[in-house]
Amino acid sequence: MVFSRLFFIYIFLPLCLSAYFIARGTNAKNNVLIFFSLVFYAWGEPVYIFLMLFSAAVNYFAGRLIGRFGDSGKSRLTAGLAIFTDLALLGVFKYSGFIMENINSLFSASLPVPDIRLPIGISFYTFQTISYVVDCLWENVSPQKSFRKFLLYISLFPQLVAGPIVRYSTIEKEIDQRHSSIADISCGLNRMVLGLAKKVIIADQLSTVADSLLGGIENATAAAAWAGAAVYALQIYFDFSGYSDIAIGLGRVFGFHFDENFRHPFMCKDITEFWQRWHISLGTFFRDYLLYVPIFGKRRKYGGLFLVWLCTGIWHGASWNFVIWGLYFGLFIFIETLTGKKRMKKIPLVIRHIYSKAVIIVGFGIFYFEDLGRLGTFFRKLFSTEKLIGLQDKILLMNNLYLLILAVILSFPIISGIQKLSGRFCAVRTASSLALPFVSAALLLLSSVMLVDQTSHPFLYFRF
């Protein structure tokens, strides 16, 4: 099940909210959440739910054993086995086909390529279980004694399928004791509605523009290549941050306080800052658990850096363009690291903004094209002087002008700006408080009707 379905919004969610707020006491509320989380997951993955339960069981017992063994080799062995199991599951279900295809093509072999459908959310919950085991080993958290509560952490439906990657330490206490205040519920609902609107009203509309500009890359102009990749970057931002908003918002309704996953990434002045603002939970995961692994000896700073970016790329998908995408950003971060913060700051701000946006736009072009041949064409088109802009580009951009302007404006911290003003000026606070219920209800309604529109599947059109 995904959040941007009418069935989720108007059937699943009201049922879940009703049951949750009828239930008395944290224990009963946890049971409600586990039940609905399992239903949520099983709705899309009736079989792979057992994979998630298996993963949860393995890591739960690993945590218990680590707690029992204390600071010893047995703990490290246990953690190692658990992480190996996690990565093996991820490897088999996400990367086995990709690996076999490459072995076949590298060695001209014809080994069977497994056709395994990717279990929903496996990349997210696997990283959660790994972080839990490592945190137990490093004694950052106490191992959870109750499997039921551990299962709640892993399966909690708001963040199960699209993140953010929630650390156990973030919600450890709230699993046992939490309270959804009126303010929490109100803010959470608003955040959820905002996320849905970002996904449905902005991202989904941008996707048709991006596809129109990049879909025919072989015949595209330089303007279409640049604009298409820029629109795609915006699309992914609104899509992914929208899902994160829904997760954070729903979490808050249920009394959980997840960390932010996006902080207006396009405000960045360099690539290092971009990654401090984009998919923060993934960046901090790699920073905390992978960056300084001692496998590179004295060069571990840079070796770790490229390992992190290789993993960041491959985490996003089993395809070479994602590997290139990760290493591409790693390269710029490497260059910025070599340049040093002080020297970076001496570069005029305008230049830094132009540099960072250009790198980001090209980066999302790499993200878009899974076919390496087409990716090569995209690069050629970026710097093609044959035709800078075509009539079709002008028509498309004009047809979507207001949408694009809105997307750019909303990628800036407008809402937090209003919140700051509300704190300072009573009139702004009153006006925004009065408007908020109407705005939220209207956005929810508008998102819903646009979801109805998205169910449009013209049949037999254009079969002359």
Next chain:
Amino acid sequence: MSNENNKAAKIFAVINIIAVMAVLFGGAAYLLILPHETVAEDENRKLASFPEFSAENYIDGSFTGGIADYFDDTVPKRGDIKRFIASDISPLKGRKYGGDEEGAELYGIAFEHKETAPTVVTTAVSVTQPVSTHTIATGSVCTSTAVTTAPIQVEEPAAEGGEINSNILVVNKRGLPLYPGGDVQGYADTINEYKQKLGDVNVWSMVVPTAGGLYMPSNYKSLAVDERNDLNEIAKGLNGAVAVDAFSVLAEHKSEEIYARTDHHWLALGAYYSAKTFTEAAGLPFKDLSSYEELHLHDYLGTFYGYTQSASLLNNPEEFVYYRPKNEETVTQYDTAFRDPLDVALLVPSGNMTPSGYYYVFGMDNRIAHVHTNTGNGRKLVIFKDSYGNALLPFLTYSFEDIYLCDMRYFDLNAINFIKQVKATDVLFSMCIFSATGPNLSCLKANLYK
């Protein structure tokens, strides 16, 4: 913050919760209580039905997925909601190019073409698969499933493959498909091969332009390959088969309602003029429109609207005019292997019509239709066509004694054997230029060797 402010904040928060919850629970009631839609007329499809449970369905996720599809797809008042989005929300995305009411909107992928028409068809954008459970063709583009002699259905089997080209320019309140060019020589060679195998049988080729070929404003012409040019190239490439120039006659009458503005097909009047040109070339009698009963569908919104959801089209529906011949004819419908005859009417009875869909008028493509007329001149015609060809049929009923209408995509016989079996004197290949030079051409070729 003072206590008073805290209190006010709490009240506002409660109001906010009530507002959002009202929408959530109101929406739930709306979905659960009101009757669900079953058919989407503007999309010409049945909407999703509630899935039947089975262990297999459950395990592969199609049962649970089907329930979600059902609720998403069958929202009460779905058509009204979609029209609201099309007319009031979508136009807010931007402006028409050119800025005014007559300005241009582009849907899909387009690119400017050089002067010389390219011969490569661009990658077509696939249209999302429908959720409906209609009978659909499987396998290659031109292989159809066995078809029973059921009554005429609204929908047509979906052909897989790249024949769908969703690149549309909406300008001057008219949808125009953007022709990307195609295998012109391949089409001519195929028709020549038919002629070679058929010997004395008259072979005619009438490739029809689309509205894009006739109505494209000069300032947008660079977005599509010149259809006229490709039609001329086809005519030049024919050897033994005779090219019928539909383009010229249609261009002559382009100020009349010969092409739909909201649909990718031509209108009956366009087919009438083309049929006249064909019969003149064939030296056959032809009756003018006084020999036909004129019928109307009001407020017609066709496939272009269905695909683009353009407010320009929605707010400017058109009059769909078609004609029924007054002469006597019998129509027998067969499956794609020319089996299981069923007597039907030439046109879909008006009582069964709703104001949408070219197919509501001209029926479906996945049947072979045999029309026997009282012309008595001994001329027997086999038409290999796409959906454009359906509109031709009524206007040929005064010219041929027997007409066999075969869709080249849904034909499970060897075409040459079939033509010989029915003792055809004439064979007409009539389809729009997208079909002739695009992926449907492979069907035309394949039918030679089945």
